[in-house]
Amino acid sequence: MHILRGIDLTVDQGQTVALLGPSGSGKSSLMAVLSGLERASSGGLTVAGADFAALDEDGLAQARRGRIGIVLQAFHLLPTMTALENVATPMELAGMPGAEERAAAELEAVGLGHRLSHYPAQLSGGEQQRVAIARATAPRPSLIFADEPTGNLDAATGAGIVELLFARREETGATLLIITHDAELAARCERIVTLADGRIASDCGG
Numbered sequence: 711m712h713i714l715r716g717i718d719l720t721v722d723q724g725q726t727v728a729l730l731g732p733s734g735s736g737k738s739s740l741m742a743v744l745s746g747l748e749r750a751s752s753g754g755l756t757v758a759g760a761d762f763a764a765l766d767e768d769g770l771a772q773a774r775r776g777r778i779g780i781v782l783q784a785f786h787l788l789p790t791m792t793a794l795e796n797v798a799t800p801m802e803l804a805g806m807p808g809a810e811e812r813a814a815a816e817l818e819a820v821g822l823g824h825r826l827s828h829y830p831a832q833l834s835g836g837e838q839q840r841v842a843i844a845r846a847t848a849p850r851p852s853l854i855f856a857d858e859p860t861g862n863l864d865a866a867t868g869a870g871i872v873e874l875l876f877a878r879r880e881e882t883g884a885t886l887l888i889i890t891h892d893a894e895l896a897a898r899c900e901r902i903v904t905l906a907d908g909r910i911a912s913d914c915g916g
Contacts, residue, residue: 713739715908726886728896731905737889738857745778745855746770758852775804779846779854783861785838787830793817794826797845806849816848820874836867840874847878854879857889
């Protein structure tokens with residue numbers, strides 16, 4: 711069974727793009743393929759200058775490092791690590807110099823400079839999502855993917871997270887791709903791509 715069918719999508723560097731569509735339309739599958747977390751069964755895929763279609767699992771993992779930052783609805787922070795360690799560890803694993811200092815600076819930038827030594831269980835949902843954004847943006851990736859980044863948050867907290875996400879994107883000049891059901895959030899993006907049944911139903915503003 712093919713989840714995605716005949717997708718033809720080119721995104722310019724620095725563009726903000728919203729992926730809209732009902733559940734089951736293929737939004738998360740498309741993001742998983744674009745971010746190298748899943749492999750497409752056919753077709754070509756070039757991401758940030760790397761030929762993802764030609765890479766094996768190890769190659770994809772290496773290609774993602776430093777190139778791609780991912781923010782998910784469920785935060786996915788490691789519960790046994792502090793906020794600082796959650797942000798620094800991926801950079802350390804990628805061999806980036808000054809990982810701890812960069813992590814501390816990024817957490818300061820998202821308003822959590824006073825929470826560096828706190829564990830996820832000691833943080834609110836909004837604070838955990840701020841840590842996730844810091845983790846995604848600290849390596850200065852050229853691409854940021856956000857899958858329903860406000861889905862687990864109340865409206866006020868979610869609005870703050872959206873402002874933060876766009877602010878960090880603007881500061882780094884990264885391309886931002888957001889999966890959302892929220893038409894208001896989608897309207898913040900320069901381009902809205904709507905999926906239906908694994909195909910692009912509309913592409914506005916590109």
